[in-house]
Amino acid sequence: MFTDDQNLTEKQKGILAAATELFAEKGYAATSTSEIAKKAGVAEGTIFRHYKSKKDLLLTIVSPTMMRVIGPVVKKDINKVLNQEFTTFEDFIRAMVSNRIEFVKNNIPMLRVVIQELPFHEELKKQAIEHIGNDVFERLREIVRHFQAKGQIIDMHPDTIIRVVASSIFSYIITSYVILPEVDWDEEVEIERIIQVLTNGIAKR
Amino acid sequence: MFTDDQNLTEKQKGILAAATELFAEKGYAATSTSEIAKKAGVAEGTIFRHYKSKKDLLLTIVSPTMMRVIGPVVKKDINKVLNQEFTTFEDFIRAMVSNRIEFVKNNIPMLRVVIQELPFHEELKKQAIEHIGNDVFERLREIVRHFQAKGQIIDMHPDTIIRVVASSIFSYIITSYVILPEVDWDEEVEIERIIQVLTNGIAKR
Amino acid sequence: MFTDDQNLTEKQKGILAAATELFAEKGYAATSTSEIAKKAGVAEGTIFRHYKSKKDLLLTIVSPTMMRVIGPVVKKDINKVLNQEFTTFEDFIRAMVSNRIEFVKNNIPMLRVVIQELPFHEELKKQAIEHIGNDVFERLREIVRHFQAKGQIIDMHPDTIIRVVASSIFSYIITSYVILPEVDWDEEVEIERIIQVLTNGIAKR
């Protein structure tokens, strides 16, 4: 998780890992700094040498994750779309989703923290809207228009299509992986079917 | 909210209302019993006369809400389906959803509490699965089979169809009303389009 | 000390007494709330039920003391002066000082706290200037003018006379009782001589 970050001492990585795990398991407010210290194998004071408050620790954990939730993939995939590597909208979505599922699986604790704390911290909300909001949305619009031009997708406003598709899938992944993770379906198959139904629903006939 | 409950003194109603609001706003762990007491206009000790612990207070708030999330409506609506009052699956979904949106709007704080605390309390998870799981699911299966028999819906396994449709819509409502409530779209229109796309996606042609 | 205050529970009196003693002995900043609690025989939390912060505790101790440092006596004594009960300025000063020495002796710890903390807390400085400044000074001016009119005192500006006499005596008392209390002179005799020298120094011949 944090092993690939540069400039971090072993202790710092340990603190971040311990905090992430505990925040995910018990929630931010219910996790004490002394628990984090114990789990990370450091003195309590050491935490505050690196992060000036418990909240600062939370933000340090959460901010970079949020930037990586959607952003990077879209940038790559849009080129593939424009280069005709995806011949159908369905292919595009499937590629994006399977890639994101990988990310989600590798970052479940972190994502749980993000989801759980988002409503309670203004800074996080702002960040979320900034990072995901502008850049990504514009690229997705281009893609939708591209497939609309090719006659594959019904003539709804691109934003609506993005919202219908993206939010259905995204909310579904989040809910099942992060909020109710115990239930043990064959997620990928389920997702595949959602994609089929959705793409079928927006296909032009 | 709690005004319709029987056997509750004014003080008890005040405590429940204050606790719900504060839990929703700041989270369960970050809300102190003294804050609740102050907001409810009672002494700190009074809370513990009625609820033997802070957690007991949470459960008292959350449990009945969960029972009412889906349950009651489905029971009514299934009869309407069987009595041919809904001629299409789409009509059925639309009726259910519009009814549930009403409920969500009237219970946003309570639902925020449920969503936020669900992952952290085993008792709540159990309750959620019990209440929603068995009863409701079986009824929904019947409905899906009903419309499949009428040739309106593709021949997927009923459970899959339920999950695709229900989870898309439910997750969407929850996410937008409860987790990111600031964003201010025209929700009902959005939901309507999701329904169209979904029902279109599972329609037999 | 605090035994005569009304509306105070035994616990509160204990807290104030313990805090006063410890603040005087070790200084405000070097005294911990846990020490105060232990000395007062209460739980640490009890302190904060009555005083919302350590600083609030300090102010509660110090404020009433400051109001009683000079104020009340002057009011009484001025009437005696005007009623001719004191025939010389020396008599007046002697009466006032001996009365104030009594007060100082009974409030040494409290006064040490006042003196020590005055420079570090803006609120205290304001209070000190307000309480002592206006009212008292005006009355003293009247007295000086009274004796100047009787030809007993040289024709200096009353303010200067007050400052020379009052500050000499007051500073002397404070320094010897409060700042360096170990040295063990016969204070009252010393003070008596200071008075003689001072009154002799401002006498008209």
Add this chain to the structure above:
Amino acid sequence: MFTDDQNLTEKQKGILAAATELFAEKGYAATSTSEIAKKAGVAEGTIFRHYKSKKDLLLTIVSPTMMRVIGPVVKKDINKVLNQEFTTFEDFIRAMVSNRIEFVKNNIPMLRVVIQELPFHEELKKQAIEHIGNDVFERLREIVRHFQAKGQIIDMHPDTIIRVVASSIFSYIITSYVILPEVDWDEEVEIERIIQVLTNGIAKR
């Protein structure tokens, strides 16, 4: 301040200057070593390389100051007295005081630290009594006897005269410069009048 001290590196001077300023401003106990380090522009550890504890740092600052409070001047001035350079006791006092006021003005922060911490540290009290007590007192006695022999001063015990005069002036200076420095009188004029009144009060007529 410390620039004239020998054997001190730039870093050491910086530490002493920063500590003096902070101790004066906030008090010894309320000043942290990390603040001192930051203000001095050194690492936290550097302080402890030069001074084995925070208290050691305090003593290093305070001790030499105390030696210079009265000592050096008296030594010079006594010779002038014996050499008849001062013809009256008043001249002698005036010379001493004006010289000391200069010193006080140039060392206000350091003196504040001395005054504030004196009551709380046994070592400091001992030093104060040693440095000021013996040597200086004996010289002052000689001077008083000198002027008594010349018939200028009343026949009180020299110690009493010294205490009346010295403590009045000294306490006054300390109180006004160090404890309540905001009040903005014309100090030197005030002091001059105190001297006049005092010398007048002890003059033989």
Add this chain to the structure above:
DNA sequence: GATGAATGAGTATTCATTCAT
């Protein structure tokens, strides 16, 4: 039934000090 004073374990955070680099 309601109160609110009292508790003591627990909280996030700061501190003086140490020591490997």
Add this chain to the structure above:
DNA sequence: CATGAATGAATACTCATTCAT
């Protein structure tokens, strides 16, 4: 010599809970 990461004890303050009134 100087650094600053690391420490763990201590700090002011909060908390859920109890209980005598």
